[in-house]
Amino acid sequence: MLYITAIAVIGGLFVLLAALLLAAERYLVRYGVCTVRINAGSTVFKVQGGGALLAALINNKIFIPSACGGKGSCGYCKVTVTVGGGPVLPTETAFLSRADVRSGVRLACQVKIKQDMEIGIPEALLNAKQYRSRVASVVTLTRDIKQLDFDLLDPTEIEQRPGQYVQIQAPSPEGPVFRAYSISSPSYEKNRIQLNVRLVPGGVASTYLHGLKEGDEVLFTGPYGEFRLSEDAQREIVCVGGGCGMAPMRNIIYSLYHQWPERSCWLFFGCRTTKDIFYLDDYRMLAKRHPSFKIVYALSDPLAADETWDGETGFIHLAVDKFLAPGVKRQAFLCGPPPMIEAVMDVLKNKGLTDTDIFYDKF
Ligand SMILES: Cc1cc2nc3c(=O)[nH]c(=O)nc-3n(C[C@H](O)[C@H](O)[C@H](O)COP(=O)(O)OP(=O)(O)OC[C@H]3O[C@@H](n4cnc5c(N)ncnc54)[C@H](O)[C@@H]3O)c2cc1C
Ligand code: FES
Known part of the structure; x- marks a missing residue:
């Protein structure tokens, strides 16, 4: 009995210590202004240290894939950190192969900016843009799926490959969240995108999208995704x-x-x-x-x-x-x-x- 009580007390002390360290890091530690250099300096920005790398990229209009909105559950937000990333975190390991770890691949939503950083992002991802769009129509397809068409307002054209997706920005009490939705309209239609959205009960983004009406404005980023149709017509x-x-x-x-x-x-x-x-x-x-x-x-x-x-x-x-x-x-x-x-x-x-x-x- 004494043995179990001792283990419980020591365990409790460790949890308390970890919580204190997290609170101290959040409220007391100041990392100052840090410089983030992307692709050997082709893009450079400065940011107040302490926040997540993903948020800093978004604030600087660099829209890498982040389908789970930064929750660490999709593994899409990979970048290569060559300087200043610190050790790989337990929350990242499930998404990183040994080769990824050796070459410095990290999840941008998990890495905190604590010092100057050098990172690599594939050039194709730097082409993703933020779009302002307007709902052109909403059609109910089934008991829980709606088809939404959006006219593009700014920019007015999108270049997407068949099978790619966009990330819709949806409001939530904690601030904007991003969720991935595949584009259902064909890639030769440049001035609009269409989505098929299934309502997830209690879901932030799907509830927001199901509540939209004609004329509402919506922000999204993209396009993203690796789908690539073979040009071999015999395939x-x-x-x-x-x-x-x-x-x-x-x-x-x-x-x-x-x-x-x-x-x-x-x-x-x-x-x-x-x-x-x-x-x-x-x-x-x-x-x-x-x-x-x-x-x-x-x-x-x-x-x-x-x-x-x-x-x-x-x-x-x-x-x-x-x-x-x-x-x-x-x-x-x-x-x-x-x-x-x-x-x-x-x-x-x-x-x-x-x-x-x-x-x-x-x-
Ligand atoms: C590449 C990609 C493309 C996608 N394309 C589409 C698409 O074309 N159409 C579409 O409708 N969705 C698509 N999704 C899923 C979409 O991104 C959201 O995850 C989904 O709409 C739920 O988001 P939410 O904000 O409404 O729910 P959240 O607020 O994120 O979740 C609310 C609750 O529901 C649970 N939950 C989340 N997702 C599901 C689910 N699918 N089924 C059951 N429970 C769930 C969560 O665990 C949580 O408890 C895609 C996802 C990816 C990664
Ligand atoms: S955004 Fe999903 S894991 Fe980083």
């Missing part, structure tokens, strides 16, 4: 989406047929019941114009009322396995919940695709 495209993971697929499919009207492409879409189906009629019309486009929707939890459904049932990876012949030259794009992505990746690898043939965003 078949496979799109697999679940829920709001439809958005990037719509962009990819319409952009694809704009450029390559004959190209072979599959769309696999998984949802729970017929109430969750959307865009199916649009895709059927597209398939009439482009017979090399094949559509498979699958219901994972059909209701009694869905008995007239004559499409697939079961998880979407089973449909992918059923319809795709092995050994075909392909590129695949996957978006949806992590378990769906893992299951589809396994199926695609069994069909002969390699890691470099598969792009995915988990959400």
